[in-house]
Amino acid sequence: AQSVSQHNHHVILSEAASLELGCNYSYGGTVNLFWYVQYPGQHLQLLLKYFSGDPLVKGTKGFEAEFIKSKFSFNLRKPSVQWSDTAEYFCAVMGGGSYIPTFGRGTSLIVHP
Amino acid sequence: KAGVTQTPRYLIKTRGQQVTLSCSPISGHRSVSWYQQTPGQGLQFLFEYFSETQRNKGNFPGRFSGRQFSNSRSEMNVSTLELGDSALYLCASSRSQTDYGYTFGSGTRLTVV
Numbered sequence: 001a002q003s004v005s006q007h008n009h010h011v012i013l014s015e016a017a018s019l020e021l022g023c024n025y026s027y028g029g030t031v032n033l034f035w036y037v038q039y040p041g042q043h044l045q046l047l048l049k050y051f052s053g054d055p056l057v058k059g060t061k062g063f064e065a066e067f068i069k070s071k072f073s074f075n076l077r078k079p080s081v082q083w084s085d086t087a088e089y090f091c092a093v094m095g096g097g098s099y100i101p102t103f104g105r106g107t108s109l110i111v112h113p
Numbered sequence: 114k115a116g117v118t119q120t121p122r123y124l125i126k127t128r129g130q131q132v133t134l135s136c137s138p139i140s141g142h143r144s145v146s147w148y149q150q151t152p153g154q155g156l157q158f159l160f161e162y163f164s165e166t167q168r169n170k171g172n173f174p175g176r177f178s179g180r181q182f183s184n185s186r187s188e189m190n191v192s193t194l195e196l197g198d199s200a201l202y203l204c205a206s207s208r209s210q211t212d213y214g215y216t217f218g219s220g221t222r223l224t225v226v
Contacts, residue, residue, distance in 0.1 A: 043117075103156035
């Protein structure tokens with residue numbers, strides 16, 4: 001069974017700082033990759049996804065993620081965070097012929113104004 | 114368009130009781146998946162339904178069951194509740210199994226006392 005690791009459980013940043021959240025997965029075959037975000041009091045929302053093509057994926061609100069196949073990674077980045085980015089971020093991986101994504105345990109991001 | 118609707122939003126039950134949770138997917142979405150979210154385990158996959166058929170099932174005991182109706186609405190049932198069943202239960206829908214990227218509901222917060 002594949003697994004997804006998000007190494008940073010809690011991240012605290014000041015506004016304008018750069019962000020990188022790590023995501024590593026175990027499956028070595030073809031994968032589809034996702035980042036979801038859950039803002040306080042809101043439901044999980046899809047932030048961005050990778051299926052194929054350009055390994056650098058751009059999402060909403062200035063977020064991007066890079067798929068590095070050799071490192072089994074799909075890290076989420078933002079050059080300058082805002083207070084409104086405070087949320088929990090989940091990485092998810094779908095692969096091995098399964099249509100069911102496996103989620104990481106999430107990273108809680110707090111951005112101080 | 115209306116999002117994924119889950120009812121009830123909050124539920125308190127005692128050990129040994131059973132509970133039924135409901136999920137109405139986005140109109141036109143035929144695939145419904147259920148997840149259990151807890152602080153310690155993150156999102157754990159319960160089951161996935163498509164066209165009234167359970168297509169995938171996670172590693173949960175038989176006390177957890179579900180079904181999907183012809184209008185794609187889905188219910189999940191937990192019998193003989195245990196304290197450890199306290200969690201946020203999330204429903205997610207998509208147009209089909211190959212339409213990657215879920216739309217999540219706000220969840221049902223179940224507390225077992």
